[in-house]
Amino acid sequence: MMNNLRFAGVLAFGSALVAIASAEPIYIEDNGGNLGTITTGGVYTNIGTTMDVTGATIVLGDIGVTMGGALYGTNFDGNATNLYSINTSNGALTL
Numbered sequence: 001m002m003n004n005l006r007f008a009g010v011l012a013f014g015s016a017l018v019a020i021a022s023a024e025p026i027y028i029e030d031n032g033g034n035l036g037t038i039t040t041g042g043v044y045t046n047i048g049t050t051m052d053v054t055g056a057t058i059v060l061g062d063i064g065v066t067m068g069g070a071l072y073g074t075n076f077d078g079n080a081t082n083l084y085s086i087n088t089s090n091g092a093l094t095l
Helices: 002-021
Strands: 026-029 034-038 044-049 060-065 071-075 083-086
Touching: 026 060, 060 083
Parallel strands: none
Antiparallel strands: 026 034, 034 044, 060 071, 071 083
């Protein structure tokens, strides 16, 4: 019985690794407002600077991705008072 449980655990763990390896991009932003993606292998691709419509760079504290791939983020000024929609092509922000 114990061997069957160990085997099932290895299969579940292996399935989880496959899911992670084939997952959608992981979005990251640095403290300069540079938005990009990073793969599980560590390859970074720059998308652009997170700027609002006035051209001001907004550093985001949190980034969320919907099931459909849309990005949203909150500003990182200690208050997280604004929720922005993030353009995945260039990093532009819309309130």
